[in-house]
Amino acid sequence: NAGVTQTPKFRVLKTGQSMTLLCAQDMNHEYMYWYRQDPGMGLRLIHYSVGEGTTAKGEVPDGYNVSRLKKQNFLLGLESAAPSQTSVYFCASSLSPLGNQPQHFGDGTRLSIL
Amino acid sequence: RKEVEQDPGPFNVPEGATVAFNCTYSNSASQSFFWYRQDCRKEPKLLMSVYSSGNEDGRFTAQLNRASQYISLLIRDSKLSDSATYLCVVSLLKAAGNKLTFGGGTRVLVKP
Numbered sequence: 336n337a338g339v340t341q342t343p344k345f346r347v348l349k350t351g352q353s354m355t356l357l358c359a360q361d362m363n364h365e366y367m368y369w370y371r372q373d374p375g376m377g378l379r380l381i382h383y384s385v386g387e388g389t390t391a392k393g394e395v396p397d398g399y400n401v402s403r404l405k406k407q408n409f410l411l412g413l414e415s416a417a418p419s420q421t422s423v424y425f426c427a428s429s430l431s432p433l434g435n436q437p438q439h440f441g442d443g444t445r446l447s448i449l
Numbered sequence: 450r451k452e453v454e455q456d457p458g459p460f461n462v463p464e465g466a467t468v469a470f471n472c473t474y475s476n477s478a479s480q481s482f483f484w485y486r487q488d489c490r491k492e493p494k495l496l497m498s499v500y501s502s503g504n505e506d507g508r509f510t511a512q513l514n515r516a517s518q519y520i521s522l523l524i525r526d527s528k529l530s531d532s533a534t535y536l537c538v539v540s541l542l543k544a545a546g547n548k549l550t551f552g553g554g555t556r557v558l559v560k561p
Contacts, residue, residue, distance in 0.1 A: 370551075375457065377536070377551040378493070425492055437483065438549065440492035 337361050341426050341441035348416045348448050356411040356444050358426030366429045367409040368393075368438065369401060371422040378425065384409055416448045450475055453539050455552035462527045462559045469523040470555045472537030481540035482513055482520045486533045487554065493536055496522075527559045 370378040380393030384403040427438040462468045482499035499511040510523040537552035
């Protein structure tokens with residue numbers, strides 16, 4: 336029972352490089368989310384998806400792009416990495432957008448931009 | 450003012466003692482409330498939902514005060530394994546679905 340799987344778990348990039356973070360869920364959830372977590376800031380929503388082929392901006396979308404070509408996968412892209420994007424990135428999924436449905440999180444990706 | 454605020458702590462708690470802490474939220478239209486637990490360098494996991502009448506789950510009690518716009522979490526008979534960061538999460542229903550806002554977390558350290 337994998338739940339939500341994120342790859343890679345760690346990555347170090349140089350400023351200006353690009354990369355894609357992959358999130359996969361096997362729970363048939365419609366809703367998927369990408370967050371970043373910084374010390375003292377709590378989790379902040381970057382982008383989210385309400386279904387295959389649909390994405391929307393969250394609280395801090397600048398510098399990131401996402402795609403949801405398949406229901407089970409939600410990709411987060413950094414086109415040109417900046418040191419301010421050094422963070423821990425969490426993907427989550429939920430059965431529905433209703434407030435009483437919990438979100439299930441992946442293990443996180445620790446990304447450092449030099 | 451942050452939408453969801455928590456005392457970052459740490460709360461240093463002797464094993465077996467009781468600890469309680471609050472979380473305040475700014476939007477009175479918030480509808481659902483949760484406590485998540487996050488261990489060091491791990492992902493957040495749902496601890497419990499918070500219901501209007503208050504609710505218990507074993508040693509954990511959650512309460513909601515809509516008038517003063519805060520929720521609370523109380524841990525009785527603290528165990529060493531309760532050491533973690535507790536995240537307050539507030540949900541607001543919008544046209545595109547619910548918006549979850551996370552607090553910065555309250556760190557709890559249970560010591561022998």
